[in-house]
Amino acid sequence: MYNDTLPDSKNTHLSDAHAETVKATLGPVGENIQTIANTFYSKMFAAHPELISDLFNRGNQKQQAQQKALAASVVKFASHLVDDSAPDPVIMLNRIAHKHVSLGVTEAQYKIVYENLMAAIAEVLGDAVTPEVAEAWSAVYWLMADVLIKAEKDLYASDGVTDGDVFRRGKVVEKTELSSAVTAFTVEGEFTQPRPGQYTSIGVKLDDGARQLRQYSIIEGDASRYRIAVQKDGEVSSFLQERIDVGDTVDVTLAAGDLVLQPGERPVVLISSGIGSTPLTGILRHLAQNNDPRRVTYVHADATEDSWAQAQETRELVEKLGDGALKTYFRGDDQRVNVGELDVAGADVYLCGGTGFLQSLRDDLAQLPADKAPANVYYELFSPNDWLVA
Numbered sequence: 001m002y003n004d005t006l007p008d009s010k011n012t013h014l015s016d017a018h019a020e021t022v023k024a025t026l027g028p029v030g031e032n033i034q035t036i037a038n039t040f041y042s043k044m045f046a047a048h049p050e051l052i053s054d055l056f057n058r059g060n061q062k063q064q065a066q067q068k069a070l071a072a073s074v075v076k077f078a079s080h081l082v083d084d085s086a087p088d089p090v091i092m093l094n095r096i097a098h099k100h101v102s103l104g105v106t107e108a109q110y111k112i113v114y115e116n117l118m119a120a121i122a123e124v125l126g127d128a129v130t131p132e133v134a135e136a137w138s139a140v141y142w143l144m145a146d147v148l149i150k151a152e153k154d155l156y157a158s159d160g161v162t163d164g165d166v167f168r169r170g171k172v173v174e175k176t177e178l179s180s181a182v183t184a185f186t187v188e189g190e191f192t193q194p195r196p197g198q199y200t201s202i203g204v205k206l207d208d209g210a211r212q213l214r215q216y217s218i219i220e221g222d223a224s225r226y227r228i229a230v231q232k233d234g235e236v237s238s239f240l241q242e243r244i245d246v247g248d249t250v251d252v253t254l255a256a257g258d259l260v261l262q263p264g265e266r267p268v269v270l271i272s273s274g275i276g277s278t279p280l281t282g283i284l285r286h287l288a289q290n291n292d293p294r295r296v297t298y299v300h301a302d303a304t305e306d307s308w309a310q311a312q313e314t315r316e317l318v319e320k321l322g323d324g325a326l327k328t329y330f331r332g333d334d335q336r337v338n339v340g341e342l343d344v345a346g347a348d349v350y351l352c353g354g355t356g357f358l359q360s361l362r363d364d365l366a367q368l369p370a371d372k373a374p375a376n377v378y379y380e381l382f383s384p385n386d387w388l389v390a
Contacts, residue, residue, distance in 0.1 A: 001101050001159045001166075001256045002195050007093040007151035012143045014081050014136070021136035023082045025128070026075075029137070032124050033071040040070070040113075040120035048112060077144045078137075093144075094258050097151040102201045102215055102256040105152065106164040110145045117141065159192045159254055167203070170226070170252035172244060178229060182275060182309035183241050184219065186227045187252055193223045194255030196286035197279045197350070197380070200226050203251030204239050211251070212236050217279035217352075217380070218255060219310075226252065229309060231275040259350065259380035261286055266348045266375050267295040271337065271361060273353030274302055277310045279380055280352050281317070288320040297325045299342060301357070304332040339364040344374040351379040 014022060029036070045051060073096065079086040121137060122129045156163050170187030177183050187202075194200070199217045206212055214236035216228035230237050244250060261268075261283045268287065270280040277300055287296055298318055302308040308328075318324040327342070329335040339361065351361050358379055365377055 001155040001254055002260060003154050003158050006090050007097060007147050009088055009090040009093055009147055012147060014139055018136040018139045019082050021132055022078055022140060025133055026078060030075050033075055036120045036124045037071040039124055040117045043119055044116040078140045093147055097148055097155060098256045098258045101152050101155045102253050103213060104164040104166045107149050114141055166253040168252050169249050172246050172248050175246050178309035179307055182229050182231045184227060184229050188225050189252055191223055191226060192254045194218045194221045195260040196283040197260045198255040198257035200255050201253040204236055206239060219278055219282050220285050229278045259378055262348055265294060266346060269297045269344050269347045269349045271299040271351050273357040276353035280350055281310050281314060284317045288317040295323045296321050299327045299337060301329040301337050304330050345372045347374045349374040349377045
């Protein structure tokens, strides 16, 4: 599922009265938004236990990562509505829309979120939530929801499926250990063609009966076959590695994700860390297999050479490129990625890795002088995007 057009965040406006109320209360709401988010999820899961069992990732909830992402996204969108100098949240909205369609979220679920979010705001802020305040923040919520609902409907339509109809059964036909921590799985089924860099959600039923979902980038694939890399670091990943073998079936969603290879003639620089290599290996594979004429540089950081799960695959793909280059940095050898050593001038740069890695790289790229700066920077991260929208 993919569209070239981004969500329409510019045609969203509050009434003058609502805007004044949101401006006046943005401080108190922002200061308490983390508590509001925690309260919201507690209320929603109490009323709808099936959501934490079958839709939301329990690991992210325990770490409060999802709560932080919700808090930051609501505040950022509200700021955009009342402050002309605030950054446009369109990239954030696009990322959220892709995550939602990969989980089969539908319009009806937005009402559930609304009811519990507004109840949480009222509980946390107490008497400060007058009818006027509740009405203004309701308007903020539904403006944001309407943008996401429209974007998600368009994404579903891009693959010709009805809203939420993204789950398929996939049969595991190959399981290969790539490193001590990473295993590759190939699943076959009636899917749709992924774009280089996209991901799929894999669902398994755990011993307590919960159907838990986790998103994994697609290393390579077509409409009938997805290959993913699974690093053992959570409930779903551990279950896949320990309990799922060739011949077993799992839930697989149609490919989604906003980090995709962009067309053009600019040089391509792919920079990954750890398991962040997975989507970028998918992009690299596409470039190599299609004899893309663009100059390609692949940069990877890892703990050691042995921990780099896709080392052999990456080296083979780079060798297929007529004008490809590979640079590696291993923390065990006290090496760190230094963008000053890389030729990113005028390039499309793609980043994927942990939060700290991406923060550091984005800051370093932003500080490059104009004549050495990239044309564009695209990124993906394997966690809720709270720091991107803070």
